[in-house]
Structures are given as C-alpha cells and as structure tokens.
Amino acid sequence: MKKRKILLMMENPKIDILIATYNGGEFIKEQLESIINQTYTNWLVIIRDDDSIDNTKEIIRSYKKKYPGKIRIINDNNRNLGVVKNFSCLLSQSSSEYIMFCDQDDVWLPDKIEKTLIKMLKIEKQNKNVPILVHTDLKVTDEKLNIISDSFYSYQKLNPYNKSLSRLLIQNNVTGCTVMINKLLRDASLPFPEKIIIHDWYLAIIASYKGIIEYIPEPTLLYRQHERNTIGTNKFTTMDIINKIFEIRWVFFPNHKMKNSSYRNIIICMEQAGDFKDNETAIIFSRLPAYNWIMRRFYILKYGFYKYGFLKNVALFIVI
Numbered sequence: 001m002k003k004r005k006i007l008l009m010m011e012n013p014k015i016d017i018l019i020a021t022y023n024g025g026e027f028i029k030e031q032l033e034s035i036i037n038q039t040y041t042n043w044l045v046i047i048r049d050d051d052s053i054d055n056t057k058e059i060i061r062s063y064k065k066k067y068p069g070k071i072r073i074i075n076d077n078n079r080n081l082g083v084v085k086n087f088s089c090l091l092s093q094s095s096s097e098y099i100m101f102c103d104q105d106d107v108w109l110p111d112k113i114e115k116t117l118i119k120m121l122k123i124e125k126q127n128k129n130v131p132i133l134v135h136t137d138l139k140v141t142d143e144k145l146n147i148i149s150d151s152f153y154s155y156q157k158l159n160p161y162n163k164s165l166s167r168l169l170i171q172n173n174v175t176g177c178t179v180m181i182n183k184l185l186r187d188a189s190l191p192f193p194e195k196i197i198i199h200d201w202y203l204a205i206i207a208s209y210k211g212i213i214e215y216i217p218e219p220t221l222l223y224r225q226h227e228r229n230t231i232g233t234n235k236f237t238t239m240d241i242i243n244k245i246f247e248i249r250w251v252f253f254p255n256h257k258m259k260n261s262s263y264r265n266i267i268i269c270m271e272q273a274g275d276f277k278d279n280e281t282a283i284i285f286s287r288l289p290a291y292n293w294i295m296r297r298f299y300i301l302k303y304g305f306y307k308y309g310f311l312k313n314v315a316l317f318i319v320i
C-alpha cells in the first residue's frame with residue numbers, strides 16, 4: 001500500500017467531485033467538511049443547486065468563498081431539473097480525467113478518494129483506453145450517523161460482484177455516491193437518454209457494456225438515511241418479496257394503470273436498453289414485453305436476466 005501511495009502522489013491526477021444539491025442545508029456542511037478533510041487533496045468540487053428554497057445556496061457560496069479554487073458553482077437558468085438531469089448537467093461540465101459523484105447528505109470517510117483512485121489507476125494500467133467504473137461498499141446510518149449496518153450490500157441483500165450486462169439490465173448493483181469513473185466512461189455515457197431511472201444505474205450499464213466495473217469491498221462513506229432522502233434504502237426482507245409478487249407481473253403489461261408500482265422502473269430500463277442497438281443482450285431485454293409467456297421465460301434463462309437471491313427470482317418466474 002505504501003508503494004501505491006507514492007505512485008499516487010507522483011501521478012497526482014485531478015478529481016472532479018460532482019454534487020447535485022436541493023434543499024440540503026441541514027447536512028451539506030458535514031459533507032463538504034468530509035471532502036475537505038480527505039487524505040487526497042487534488043480535487044475540485046462542482047456543485048449545481050436545483051433551485052433550493054432553504055439555505056443550501058448560502059452555505060455552498062460561503063464554502064466557495066472560504067475555499068477559493070476548490071469549489072465551483074454552476075449557475076444557470078434551468079430550474080428543478082431533478083436528480084438525473086442535475087447530475088447529467090454536472091457531468092457535462094466536468095473536464096478532469098476522473099470523476100466522483102457525491103450526495104449532499106452523506107459523510108465521506110477520510111481515505112475515500114485515495115482508496116478509490118488507487119484502484120482506478122491500477123485497473124487503467126492493466127487496461128488501456130477502456131471506460132472504467134469503480135465503486136465501493138458503504139455504511140448505512142440513521143439521521144444522526146448512528147450505524148445501522150456496516151455493509152449496504154448485506155443490508156440490501158445485493159451482490160456487488162454481479163456486474164454482467166444481463167444482470168445489470170434488470171437490477172442495479174452500483175451505488176452512485178461511492179462511484180468513480182474515468183473520462184472515457186464520461187464520454188461514452190453522454191448525453192443521457194431521456195428515459196433513465198437514475199444516473200448510477202445507467203453508468204453501470206454503460207461500463208458493463210463497453211468497459212470494466214470493479215468493486216472495493218470496503219465502506220468509504222456513511223450513507224445517511226432520513227425522511228427527506230431523495231433516494232434512500234430500506235432493509236430488504238422476505239415479506240418485501242411476497243408483497244412485490246403482485247407488482248412484478250405488471251412489468252410485462254405496460255398498459256396496466258397500477259399506481260405506485262416500483263416495477264414500472266423496469267419498463268423504463270427496458271426502453272433504455274433499446275438504445276444499445278448493436279448489443280444482442282440489450283435488444284432482447286428491451287423486447288421482452290412483446291414475447292409470449294413461454295418465450296419470455298426462455299430468454300430470461302438463455303441470457304441470464306436474474307436478480308440476486310433465489311426467492312426474488314422465484315417470484316419473478318411465477319408472475320411474468
């Protein structure tokens with residue numbers, strides 16, 4: 001590890017850290033302080049606020065004044081773009097070789113950038129001119145940063161090593177606030193399609209399709225859960241699977257007007273997969289709703305469109 005740190009100091013690449021803020025005044029100071037106190041210091045925070053009505057704008061302006069040259073605020077006339085378009089705008093403004101994504105209400109552990117960048121540089125040395133995404137585990141906490149779980153992936157019953165395109169098309173295993181990408185992945189992902197669930201899922205699909213995904217099995221941040229989370233997490237249980245059975249079946253009947261079905265997101269993901277017109281796996285996945293009962297199951301088995309967990313897949317096969 002000491003040799004890697006020396007190499008890191010010699011190369012010393014610039015990192016862009018993208019933060020999409022919206023009414024984050026309660027927690028944004030802690031997040032910014034955790035970035036300022038990183039062991040790796042060659043970074044630039046780029047922030048775009050989505051027209052907050054609390055004191056978020058005042059806080060980020062005060063930090064820009066306090067740390068000139070380390071914080072850049074994007075000011076534009078667009079309002080309330082939402083999370084995905086906000087990050088898309090931020091990504092289009094980034095110019096560094098490496099880019100990280102940051103939530104406004106988390107707290108980064110001191111060596112988050114260092115650990116992730118060391119992994120990124122190692123992969124790049126072994127794989128020239130390839131889009132790369134590196135992500136890590138994270139600790140789940142409550143609003144006051146009390147630890148709920150030392151591992152997000154254990155808490156959510158997800159497998160971060162499921163990184164094949166067929167798996168990622170149906171289930172996201174990458175958490176955006178842990179992610180670092182290289183510039184090649186940035187270029188391959190822009191512009192974002194109109195129909196996209198969330199930026200980290202889309203970037204993971206692109207990385208699996210065109211490049212490399214690597215996972216660091218260590219937590220690098222405190223993932224704060226509170227009632228105002230735009231995107232959060234809840235512990236996944238067997239009862240959740242049972243409750244979802246009556247929702248999953250409507251994935252393959254997109255004209256059904258069922259409300260509040262989280263599985264409508266998979267329809268969007270299928271439509272998104274249709275953008276990859278030169279990839280057979282993505283094309284088949286995007287066309288699943290058009291096939292009959294038998295052919296849907298045939299293609300799921302043939303291409304491996306599975307989620308992680310036996311019961312989740314049993315439920316999927318019962319109802320589709």
